[in-house]
Amino acid sequence: MAEVLAAVGVVASIVQLVDFSTRVVSRLDEFYSVAKEVPKSFRHVKTELPLLRTTLEQLKAAIDTTPVADSSKKALLPVIAGCTEQVKQLDIILEKTLPETNDSWTKKAKKAVVSLHNDAKVESITKALRNYIGILTFYYAAASSTLQPLTGRSLFNNLYPFHPNCFIDVKLGKIRQWLSAPDPSTNYQKALKLRQADTGIWLLESDTYTRWKTAATSPLWLYGIPGCGKTILSSTVLEDLFQDCQDDPRKAIAYFFFDFNDVQKQDPDMMIRSVVCQLSQQCIKIPVSLDALFSSNESEQLQPPTHTLMEALRLMVQGLPIVYIVLDALDECTQREELMEMLETIAGWQLPNLHFMVTSRKVGDIEMPLESFVDERCRICLESKLVDKDIRRYVRQRLSDDKRLRKWEKDASTMGQIETALMSGAKGMCVCLVMSQYHYMLTMIPGFDGPSANWMH
Template identity: 40%
Template sequence: MLGTPKPASSILFLSFFLGKIGKHSVVSAVLPDSEYGTDSAAGCKRHAAQLSKHQNWFNVNGLKAQYEEEGHQLEEAINKILKKNQRLRQKYKRPDPRSDRLYKAEVTHPPDSDMTCAAVCRDDPSKLIVRHERTESEDNPKIHYGLIASANQLMKDALIRDALAQEKDVLCFEMEAAGLMNHFPCLVIRGICDYSDSHKNKEWQGYAAMAAAAYAKDILCQLPPTRVEAEKRINDILSSVTESMSKVQVTTQDTNIIVKKLCTEYMRDKIERWLSPPDPSADYNKALQQRHKDSGLWFLHGDVFAKWKKRPNSFLWLHGIPGCRKTILSSAIIQDLEETTYQPVLYFYFNFNDISKQSLDSMIRSLISQLYNKQEDIREQLNSLFSSCEDGRRQPTTESLNISLRQMIQQVGEVWIVLDALDECNTRKETEALLLWIKCILDSELRNVHLIVTSRPEQDIESAISEWARTEDMIAIQKAFVTNDIREYVRTKIREDEGLKRWRSIPEVQDEIENRLMEKADGMFRWAACQVEALKSCLDYPELREALASLPDTLDETYARILNSIPRGHKQKAIRILQFLSFSNRSLLIEEAVDAIAVDPEGVPRFDPKNRMPVPREISRYCSSLVVVVNRKKHWYDQNDQDIPVQRIREIFPLAQYCAEYWMHHAAIGEGRDKVLQRLIMEFFSLQ
C-alpha cells in the first residue's frame, strides 16, 4: 500500500512508518498491540503531527458520485496485493460468505462462552435476518457514506445499536475516530467487520482493514499533489483549532457558572416559598430611620458589649420601660455587628402589630432562612429537610426546623443572633417556649453562638431568665443611659429640622424647647420624638409656649392627642390606614395602602382608579406621627410568577393579592353589627 515503507519513529510505543502512495508522502501510524480507543488515537495524532511540518488537510469532493457512476475496483486491488504478497492471504483474504451471519437483535451470544457462534448460536433461520446476495450490478464490497459513532468501548448490545442507529442515523460504531476528529478535521474510513452485537466475528477483521486501506489509497491516487499543496497545513489548522477550543473552554466555564448560579437561585426561591418566613428587614430599616446618628453609643462603646463579643457562647438580656428605644438599640447593635464581624448576623423582631412575627415557629423560620441565604456552603441540611417534606409539598414541624437550624449553626465559625421585644410574643405559652429555646441554645453543645435579647422587664420573662443567666448578663436600660441619646436627638431636631427652622434666629427659644422636653421625657425616647413632631405646627411663640406648658405626661396621652389632632377631612382615611396596619398579618406596601383608602364600600363602582392619590408617598401625611414608610425591595414569592396575566393584575390592582390572601381574616374580626360589612359579605357569597 505504501510502496516500500520505512520505520520513522517510535514514541511511547507508537510505531510510525513513512511511505508514498502515488505522488503523496504518507505517514502510517500503528497503535500499540491490544490498545485502542479515542485516547490512543488522539495520542497517535499528537505525535504524528511532530514528524513533519508539511502535513496538510484536504477536502474530498466528488468521489462518491464517481464511484456510483463507474463502480469501484477495490476487490481487484485487494486481490492484486494478496497475489503479490502470498503470506498476507491467510489473514487478509475475503472469508467464506457463510461466516457472515446477522442475528436478530434479541438473540445474544452467551457471555461466558468461548465457543464460536457457529457452534453455540448456529444457523437457526429463526435467529437470523435473511438477506439477499449482492448482484453483479451492486458493489461488493459496498461503500457507505454517513455518520460513524465513536466511543471508548466496544458496542456489544444489538438493542442499543438499533436504537442509536434509528435515533442518530448511525452507519457503524468504532473506537478511534473521535480521538482524531476532536483535534482536527479529517476523513474517517472504516472497514466493517461485524454487526456491533454480542456475536463478535473476528474472521472479517483482516479483510475489512484491507478494504479500508484500498479505499484510502484510491482516494489519494485521485488527488493531484498541486491540490493538496493548495490546502491549509494541519499545523496551521491545529493552531487555530487549539485557540478556538481555548475560547470554547472559557465560554463553557462561564456558562457553567451562570447555570449553577441560576440553579442555586431557583432552589433558594423554592425554599423561600416553602418556609414563607416573616421578613425582619422592614423592622430593622424602620428602626434605623428613626435612630439618631449617635444613639446607643453608651452601649456600643461600653465594656459589657465588648466582653459579650469576645466571650464564647455569650448572652445578654437588655430590658427597659416602654419608649426607651430598645428596638432602636437592637438595630444599632445589628448594624455594628454587620460592620465589624465577618460571620452571619441573624435577627428577629417580635411585633404586636404583625401576627406573622409573634411565635417561636416564625422566628425559627426567619433565622434559618437568613442563615441559608448568607452561607451557601451549609445549605444541604435545609435542602434535605425540604426533600423529606415531599419537595416542599408538606410543611416542616417547628422541631425539625430547629434541629436543622442547630446543625447549620454548628457548621459556621460564629453566629450572632439579636432577638428584639420578647414580650411581644402573642401568648404566654409562646413566650415560655421561646425562653426555653434560648436556654437550650445556650446549654447545648454549640459554643459559637452570641445571643442578645431585649424586652420589657415583665415578671415571667425576668423569672425565667434569672434561673439560668448570670446577674451581670441582665442589663437594665436606665434612664441615665438614654438621657444623653434623647438630648442629642432633641438638640439636633430643634436646630436642623426644616419644620422648626422658624426658631433658628432665636437661640433662647431653642434652648427653652430643649430644656422643657428634657424635663418631661423621663427616659422615654418615643415620647420626646412625638413632642418634636407636634411642636412643628406652632407658628408663633405664644402658641409654642402654650404647647410646652401642656405637654402630655405619658405615651398613651401623647397618642390620644395625635389622633385628636388629625384634620376632619383626613380622619376617615387615617382610621382605615390604622385599622389595616393594626389587623394585617404583615406590613402594607404603599401601593396597597393607597388602593385601600381609595375604596368606597357604598360607591358605584366601589373602586375607581381615579380615586387614587396622585402622589402615593404622601399617604403618611394622614397620620404622620403614627406610621413610618420604610424603603425595601418588593418580593413576590409565588409559583405563578411566570404567569403574565397574574403579573398584570398585580401591576394594575396592587391590593388584589392582599385581598385574596387575607379577606377571610379581616371578615372574621370585623364587627358583626356593621351593616355595610354584613351586606358586602353576603354579596360576595352570592357571586356566581
C-alpha cells in the same frame, strides 16, 4: 496590588506554620519511637496537629488555584497567627516535659511531674487548635466550593441576608419557599430610618457589648420600659454587626423583630424559620441537616415540626465559625412560654461560636426564664441615664433643624427652656414619644411669637 500582598502574606504564613507544626509533630513522633507511648495530655494534640497541617496545605493549594476575595485573605491572617501562637506554646511545653533518651531516671520523673501540671494548659491548646481547624476548614470549603450563596460579604451593605446579588441555588430557593419565613428586613429598615445619627454609641462602646461580641459566654439581654428605644438599639447593633461581617467572611448574622402589628411576626415558630432561612443563605453549601429535613417533607408538602427545625438550626450554627443572632421585642410574641422554652434550649447548647442577643420589657414570664440562663453581667437596663444621652442628641438636632424655631435660634434662653422641658418629660422614653411631646409643646407657643406663660407646665 493590595490583593497580591494579602495573598503573599497568607501563603507565607501558611508555609511557616506548616513547617513549625511539622517540627512539633516530629518531636512527638521521635519521643514515641523511643518511649513507645505518648503522655496522656499530648495524645489529642498528636491527632490535631497532623490535621492542622493537612488543612493548611489544602487551603494553600486552594488559594494558589482559586480566586479568593481580598477580605477573606485578610481575615485569614489573624487565624493563622492564632494557630502559630498555640503551636509555639505547645512547643515550649514539649521542651519542658518530654523526656529525652539520655535523660536520667530522676530527670524523667521530674519531667513527668511537670507534664501532669500542664495537662489543663495542653487541653486548652488542643481546644483552641480544634476551633482554628474548624475556621480554616470553612475557608478551604469557601475557596474550593462552586456553590457560594454569598459571592462576597462586601455585598451585604447592611441589608437583609437575602441580598439580590447573592447566588441562590435552585434547591435553596425551594427550601426558602417551603419555610415560608416572614421577612424581618422591613422592621430593620424602619428602625434605621427612625434612628438619629450617632445614637446608641454608648452601647457599642460598652465593655458588656464588646465582651459579648468577641467572646460570648452568655446571651445578652437589653431590657427597659415601653418606648425606651430597644428596637432602635437592635438596629444599631445589627448595623454594627453587618459592618464587621463585610470584612470577615467567617461571620454570619440572623435576626428577627417580633411585632404587634404583624401576626406572622408574633409566632416563635416563624422566628425559627426566619433564622434558619437566613443562616442557610450564609453557608458554603446547603446544610445537610436542612437538606435532609426538606427532602423528607417535600413529597407530602408537609411543614417541618419546630423541634426538627431547632435541631437543624443547632447543626447549622455548629457548621459556621461565628454566628450572631439578634431577637428584638420578645414581649410582642403572643406565645411567650413556647418562645422562652426555645431560647432556653438554644442557650443550653452552649455553643462557643454563638453570640445571642435579645431585647424585651422586664415582665415576669420573660424575666424569670431569662434570668435562669443570662449571666447578670450580660443584662443591660435601658435606664434614663443611658437613653437620655441619645434623646438629648436627637432633641438638639430637631430643634436646630426646625424652621418654625429659626427666629429663636439665637435666643439661647428660649431654646434652652424647650430642651429642658423635653428632657425633663422624657424619663427614658424613645425619641418618637419625645417628639410627639415636642410637637404638642410647639402648639402651646401662641403664634410662635414667643413662649406663652404656661407652655412649660
